[in-house]
Amino acid sequence: MVLAIIVAIDENNGIGKDNDQLAYISADLKRFKALTTGHTILMGRKTFEALPKGALPNRRNVVITRQSDYFAKGADVVSGLEEALELCANDEKVFVIGGGEIYKSFLPETDELYLTLIHHAFEGVDTFFPNINVEDWELSNEEGPTKDEKTGLSYTYQDLIRK
Numbered sequence: 001m002v003l004a005i006i007v008a009i010d011e012n013n014g015i016g017k018d019n020d021q022l023a024y025i026s027a028d029l030k031r032f033k034a035l036t037t038g039h040t041i042l043m044g045r046k047t048f049e050a051l052p053k054g055a056l057p058n059r060r061n062v063v064i065t066r067q068s069d070y071f072a073k074g075a076d077v078v079s080g081l082e083e084a085l086e087l088c089a090n091d092e093k094v095f096v097i098g099g100g101e102i103y104k105s106f107l108p109e110t111d112e113l114y115l116t117l118i119h120h121a122f123e124g125v126d127t128f129f130p131n132i133n134v135e136d137w138e139l140s141n142e143e144g145p146t147k148d149e150k151t152g153l154s155y156t157y158q159d160l161i162r163k
């Protein structure tokens with residue numbers, strides 16, 4: 001099984017604010033959908049609860065929580081990293097979709113990173129992506145910078161594979 005992280009990061013490794021995303025870039029959301037559809041997506045309980053319409057369609061949603069009685073409509077619930085990985089041991093590729101706490105726990109196990117680098121420093125950021133050691137990763141694809149007309153934000157896709 002290939003474990004991949006997908007994340008949008010600002011110039012300071014920021015990923016969230018007030019339990020919400022920093023930006024909604026339409027092309028990035030489409031890319032997220034194209035990459036993750038048909039696969040399992042792993043997420044923390046807070047990220048699950050922030051999904052505007054609940055579990056994402058056409059993907060197996062797995063929510064990680066320490067609450068033993070947690071119910072998540074349309075999703076499987078697991079108690080931690082190990083149980084999450086066991087559940088999808090036979091998958092071809094699994095995407096970790098956040099948030100901060102979950103990225104931090106899964107990063108050491110992760111084989112691939114799908115980064116959207118937003119070329120902006122947002123204010124009031126309260127959730128961050130962990131620092132990555134660039135020497136551990138090889139750039140397999142880069143696209144951009146591209147400007148999103150609606151938000152005015154410029155962004156670059158970088159796909160990295162662990163060496």
Ligand SMILES: NC(=O)c1ccc[n+]([C@@H]2O[C@H](COP(=O)([O-])OP(=O)(O)OC[C@H]3O[C@@H](n4cnc5c(N)ncnc54)[C@H](OP(=O)(O)O)[C@@H]3O)[C@@H](O)[C@H]2O)c1
Nearest residue numbers: 008016019020021044045046047065066098099100101102
């Ligand atoms: N930029 C992006 O690409 C992106 C992507 C996703 C999310 N985000 C942002 O990230 C923020 C949310 O991140 P967050 O760090 O606050 O929360 P999170 O990682 O989504 O969820 C944290 C919760 O996950 C559970 N959890 C974490 N580690 C666990 C473990 N080892 N075992 C069992 N359960 C565990 C706990 O749930 P319980 O409290 O229920 O036990 C914890 O409260 C939001 O602002 C969101 O918009 C950004």
